[in-house]
Amino acid sequence: MSDATYAGRTVAVDPEGFFVDPEQWTDEMAPEIAAEVGIGELTDRHWQVIKFMRHEYEQRGAGPTVRVLGRTSGVSIKELYELFPKGPAKLAARIAGIPKPRGCI
Protein backbone atom coordinates (compact mmCIF):
# COMPACT_ATOMS: atom_id res chain seq x y z
CA MET A 1 0.00 0.00 0.00
CA SER A 2 1.20 3.49 -0.73
CA ASP A 3 0.04 7.07 -0.88
CA ALA A 4 -0.95 9.23 -3.82
CA THR A 5 -1.86 12.89 -3.94
CA TYR A 6 -4.87 14.03 -5.93
CA ALA A 7 -6.46 17.50 -5.86
CA GLY A 8 -4.02 18.43 -3.13
CA ARG A 9 -5.04 15.63 -0.77
CA THR A 10 -3.13 12.50 0.19
CA VAL A 11 -5.01 9.23 -0.23
CA ALA A 12 -4.13 5.55 0.29
CA VAL A 13 -3.88 3.44 -2.86
CA ASP A 14 -2.94 -0.18 -3.59
CA PRO A 15 0.15 -1.07 -5.67
CA GLU A 16 -1.86 -0.67 -8.89
CA GLY A 17 -3.19 2.74 -7.89
CA PHE A 18 -6.73 1.74 -6.86
CA PHE A 19 -8.20 3.54 -3.85
CA VAL A 20 -8.07 1.56 -0.63
CA ASP A 21 -10.79 3.68 0.94
CA PRO A 22 -13.40 4.92 -1.58
CA GLU A 23 -14.57 7.45 1.04
CA GLN A 24 -11.39 9.43 0.41
CA TRP A 25 -12.38 10.05 -3.22
CA THR A 26 -13.85 13.35 -4.42
CA ASP A 27 -15.01 14.51 -7.87
CA GLU A 28 -12.07 16.89 -8.14
CA MET A 29 -9.62 13.99 -8.03
CA ALA A 30 -11.06 12.21 -11.09
CA PRO A 31 -9.38 14.31 -13.82
CA GLU A 32 -5.95 13.83 -12.22
CA ILE A 33 -6.39 10.05 -11.93
CA ALA A 34 -7.70 9.96 -15.52
CA ALA A 35 -4.60 11.79 -16.76
CA GLU A 36 -2.45 9.13 -15.04
CA VAL A 37 -4.16 6.35 -17.00
CA GLY A 38 -3.89 8.20 -20.30
CA ILE A 39 -7.33 9.81 -20.53
CA GLY A 40 -6.77 13.48 -21.29
CA GLU A 41 -10.20 14.93 -20.81
CA LEU A 42 -13.23 13.58 -18.98
CA THR A 43 -16.36 14.18 -21.05
CA ASP A 44 -19.97 13.98 -19.85
CA ARG A 45 -20.03 10.40 -21.15
CA HIS A 46 -17.00 9.50 -19.02
CA TRP A 47 -18.73 11.07 -16.04
CA GLN A 48 -21.90 9.08 -16.67
CA VAL A 49 -19.82 5.89 -16.33
CA ILE A 50 -17.87 7.16 -13.31
CA LYS A 51 -21.07 8.15 -11.46
CA PHE A 52 -22.59 4.78 -12.31
CA MET A 53 -19.51 2.97 -10.94
CA ARG A 54 -19.77 4.92 -7.69
CA HIS A 55 -23.48 4.22 -7.44
CA GLU A 56 -23.05 0.47 -8.07
CA TYR A 57 -20.23 0.29 -5.57
CA GLU A 58 -22.31 2.04 -2.91
CA GLN A 59 -25.28 -0.27 -3.59
CA ARG A 60 -23.44 -3.57 -3.93
CA GLY A 61 -20.00 -3.16 -2.46
CA ALA A 62 -18.28 -3.97 -5.75
CA GLY A 63 -17.79 -2.33 -9.13
CA PRO A 64 -19.96 -3.64 -12.01
CA THR A 65 -18.73 -5.90 -14.80
CA VAL A 66 -18.53 -4.59 -18.37
CA ARG A 67 -21.64 -6.60 -19.17
CA VAL A 68 -23.60 -4.86 -16.42
CA LEU A 69 -22.14 -1.50 -17.44
CA GLY A 70 -23.23 -2.07 -21.04
CA ARG A 71 -26.74 -3.05 -19.99
CA THR A 72 -27.53 -0.50 -17.33
CA SER A 73 -25.20 2.49 -17.40
CA GLY A 74 -26.73 3.95 -20.55
CA VAL A 75 -23.38 3.61 -22.34
CA SER A 76 -22.96 0.69 -24.78
CA ILE A 77 -20.00 -1.70 -24.58
CA LYS A 78 -18.68 -0.31 -27.85
CA GLU A 79 -18.71 3.23 -26.49
CA LEU A 80 -17.28 2.10 -23.14
CA TYR A 81 -14.20 0.82 -24.97
CA GLU A 82 -13.97 4.06 -26.93
CA LEU A 83 -14.09 6.07 -23.70
CA PHE A 84 -11.74 3.77 -21.77
CA PRO A 85 -9.67 1.96 -24.42
CA LYS A 86 -7.43 0.17 -21.94
CA GLY A 87 -10.36 -1.61 -20.28
CA PRO A 88 -13.53 0.18 -19.06
CA ALA A 89 -14.27 -1.81 -15.88
CA LYS A 90 -10.73 -1.43 -14.61
CA LEU A 91 -10.01 2.14 -15.67
CA ALA A 92 -13.41 3.52 -14.68
CA ALA A 93 -13.05 1.84 -11.27
CA ARG A 94 -9.67 3.42 -10.79
CA ILE A 95 -10.88 6.90 -11.81
CA ALA A 96 -14.02 6.49 -9.66
CA GLY A 97 -11.90 5.67 -6.63
CA ILE A 98 -13.29 2.19 -6.02
CA PRO A 99 -11.39 -1.11 -5.65
CA LYS A 100 -10.19 -3.03 -8.69
CA PRO A 101 -12.86 -5.41 -10.03
CA ARG A 102 -11.68 -8.99 -9.65
CA GLY A 103 -14.08 -10.85 -11.94
CA CYS A 104 -12.95 -12.74 -15.02
CA ILE A 105 -15.83 -11.37 -17.08
Added chain:
Amino acid sequence: MPDSIEKVSIIISKGSFDGIYPGLIMANGARAEGIDANLFFTFFGLDAIHRSRHEHIKLSTVGNPGLHLATMLGGLPGMSSVMTHYLANKMEALDIPPVPEFLEMISDTGAGLYACKASVDLFGLDKSDLIPQVLDIITVGEFYALAAGGQIIFT
Protein backbone atom coordinates in the same frame (compact mmCIF):
# COMPACT_ATOMS: atom_id res chain seq x y z
CA MET B 1 10.82 -9.90 -24.20
CA PRO B 2 8.51 -7.14 -22.94
CA ASP B 3 7.18 -7.69 -19.43
CA SER B 4 3.56 -7.31 -20.47
CA ILE B 5 1.35 -8.93 -23.12
CA GLU B 6 0.10 -6.43 -25.69
CA LYS B 7 -1.76 -8.69 -28.09
CA VAL B 8 -3.26 -12.20 -28.14
CA SER B 9 -4.68 -14.27 -30.97
CA ILE B 10 -6.89 -17.07 -29.72
CA ILE B 11 -7.78 -20.11 -31.81
CA ILE B 12 -11.05 -21.88 -31.03
CA SER B 13 -11.04 -25.31 -32.64
CA LYS B 14 -13.79 -27.19 -30.79
CA GLY B 15 -17.53 -26.85 -31.10
CA SER B 16 -18.65 -28.01 -27.66
CA PHE B 17 -19.79 -25.76 -24.83
CA ASP B 18 -16.62 -26.52 -22.87
CA GLY B 19 -14.55 -26.18 -26.04
CA ILE B 20 -15.80 -22.70 -26.89
CA TYR B 21 -16.17 -20.84 -23.59
CA PRO B 22 -12.54 -20.84 -22.38
CA GLY B 23 -11.37 -19.05 -25.53
CA LEU B 24 -14.20 -16.52 -25.32
CA ILE B 25 -13.44 -15.79 -21.67
CA MET B 26 -9.74 -15.41 -22.46
CA ALA B 27 -10.49 -13.00 -25.33
CA ASN B 28 -12.96 -10.91 -23.35
CA GLY B 29 -10.58 -10.86 -20.38
CA ALA B 30 -7.74 -9.70 -22.61
CA ARG B 31 -9.78 -6.74 -23.85
CA ALA B 32 -10.81 -5.92 -20.27
CA GLU B 33 -7.11 -5.52 -19.50
CA GLY B 34 -6.55 -3.35 -22.55
CA ILE B 35 -4.83 -6.16 -24.48
CA ASP B 36 -5.59 -6.39 -28.22
CA ALA B 37 -7.37 -9.63 -29.09
CA ASN B 38 -8.23 -11.63 -32.21
CA LEU B 39 -10.33 -14.78 -32.33
CA PHE B 40 -9.83 -17.37 -35.05
CA PHE B 41 -12.55 -20.03 -35.36
CA THR B 42 -11.47 -23.23 -37.03
CA PHE B 43 -12.90 -26.71 -37.60
CA PHE B 44 -15.85 -27.41 -35.27
CA GLY B 45 -15.08 -24.15 -33.50
CA LEU B 46 -16.93 -22.58 -36.45
CA ASP B 47 -20.19 -23.60 -34.79
CA ALA B 48 -19.60 -20.76 -32.32
CA ILE B 49 -20.01 -18.21 -35.11
CA HIS B 50 -22.56 -20.12 -37.19
CA ARG B 51 -25.84 -18.16 -37.32
CA SER B 52 -28.17 -21.05 -36.69
CA ARG B 53 -25.92 -23.26 -34.59
CA HIS B 54 -24.39 -20.93 -32.07
CA GLU B 55 -27.56 -20.79 -30.01
CA HIS B 56 -27.43 -24.55 -29.55
CA ILE B 57 -23.91 -25.19 -28.30
CA LYS B 58 -23.91 -28.30 -26.11
CA LEU B 59 -21.70 -29.69 -23.42
CA SER B 60 -20.24 -33.07 -24.33
CA THR B 61 -21.39 -35.57 -21.72
CA VAL B 62 -19.77 -38.61 -23.33
CA GLY B 63 -16.06 -39.13 -22.84
CA ASN B 64 -15.84 -36.12 -20.53
CA PRO B 65 -14.34 -37.38 -17.26
CA GLY B 66 -14.45 -33.88 -15.79
CA LEU B 67 -18.20 -34.26 -15.32
CA HIS B 68 -17.70 -37.22 -12.94
CA LEU B 69 -20.68 -38.88 -14.51
CA ALA B 70 -20.87 -42.62 -15.25
CA THR B 71 -20.04 -43.11 -18.94
CA MET B 72 -23.32 -44.88 -19.71
CA LEU B 73 -25.36 -42.15 -18.04
CA GLY B 74 -23.60 -39.54 -20.17
CA GLY B 75 -24.99 -41.20 -23.30
CA LEU B 76 -28.64 -41.15 -22.22
CA PRO B 77 -30.92 -39.14 -24.51
CA GLY B 78 -31.24 -35.55 -23.34
CA MET B 79 -28.34 -35.77 -20.91
CA SER B 80 -26.24 -33.30 -22.86
CA SER B 81 -29.11 -30.76 -22.94
CA VAL B 82 -29.81 -31.13 -19.23
CA MET B 83 -26.17 -30.70 -18.26
CA THR B 84 -25.74 -27.76 -20.66
CA HIS B 85 -28.78 -26.07 -19.19
CA TYR B 86 -27.51 -26.64 -15.67
CA LEU B 87 -24.07 -25.23 -16.42
CA ALA B 88 -25.45 -22.29 -18.42
CA ASN B 89 -27.60 -21.30 -15.44
CA LYS B 90 -24.62 -21.42 -13.12
CA MET B 91 -22.63 -19.29 -15.56
CA GLU B 92 -25.43 -16.75 -15.93
CA ALA B 93 -25.31 -16.33 -12.14
CA LEU B 94 -21.63 -15.43 -12.53
CA ASP B 95 -22.54 -12.92 -15.26
CA ILE B 96 -21.06 -15.06 -18.05
CA PRO B 97 -23.36 -14.48 -21.06
CA PRO B 98 -24.78 -17.12 -23.44
CA VAL B 99 -22.57 -17.75 -26.52
CA PRO B 100 -24.45 -15.43 -28.97
CA GLU B 101 -24.48 -12.48 -26.55
CA PHE B 102 -20.88 -13.16 -25.51
CA LEU B 103 -19.69 -13.01 -29.14
CA GLU B 104 -21.55 -9.77 -29.74
CA MET B 105 -20.03 -8.35 -26.57
CA ILE B 106 -16.50 -9.45 -27.50
CA SER B 107 -16.91 -7.91 -30.93
CA ASP B 108 -18.08 -4.66 -29.29
CA THR B 109 -14.92 -4.60 -27.15
CA GLY B 110 -12.98 -4.18 -30.39
CA ALA B 111 -11.68 -7.75 -30.68
CA GLY B 112 -11.54 -9.15 -34.22
CA LEU B 113 -13.51 -12.30 -35.09
CA TYR B 114 -12.25 -14.39 -38.02
CA ALA B 115 -13.27 -17.68 -39.61
CA CYS B 116 -10.79 -20.22 -40.96
CA LYS B 117 -11.03 -20.52 -44.74
CA ALA B 118 -10.08 -24.21 -44.91
CA SER B 119 -12.84 -25.08 -42.43
CA VAL B 120 -15.45 -22.88 -44.12
CA ASP B 121 -14.65 -24.65 -47.42
CA LEU B 122 -14.65 -28.06 -45.76
CA PHE B 123 -18.14 -27.59 -44.34
CA GLY B 124 -19.45 -25.90 -47.49
CA LEU B 125 -20.25 -22.62 -45.74
CA ASP B 126 -19.94 -19.00 -46.81
CA LYS B 127 -20.01 -15.64 -45.05
CA SER B 128 -23.84 -15.55 -45.06
CA ASP B 129 -23.85 -18.60 -42.75
CA LEU B 130 -21.80 -16.74 -40.18
CA ILE B 131 -22.81 -14.10 -37.65
CA PRO B 132 -22.36 -10.48 -38.84
CA GLN B 133 -19.63 -9.84 -36.25
CA VAL B 134 -17.22 -12.03 -38.24
CA LEU B 135 -14.87 -9.60 -39.97
CA ASP B 136 -13.49 -11.97 -42.56
CA ILE B 137 -12.79 -15.52 -43.67
CA ILE B 138 -9.01 -15.84 -43.68
CA THR B 139 -6.30 -18.36 -44.51
CA VAL B 140 -3.81 -19.75 -42.01
CA GLY B 141 -1.16 -17.49 -43.50
CA GLU B 142 -3.34 -14.44 -43.02
CA PHE B 143 -4.00 -15.50 -39.45
CA TYR B 144 -0.26 -15.63 -38.71
CA ALA B 145 0.18 -12.20 -40.28
CA LEU B 146 -2.61 -10.91 -38.05
CA ALA B 147 -1.10 -12.54 -34.98
CA ALA B 148 2.38 -11.18 -35.63
CA GLY B 149 3.98 -9.49 -32.66
CA GLY B 150 1.59 -11.08 -30.15
CA GLN B 151 0.90 -14.36 -28.39
CA ILE B 152 -1.05 -17.23 -29.94
CA ILE B 153 -3.33 -19.30 -27.73
CA PHE B 154 -4.78 -22.56 -29.06
CA THR B 155 -7.92 -23.93 -27.46
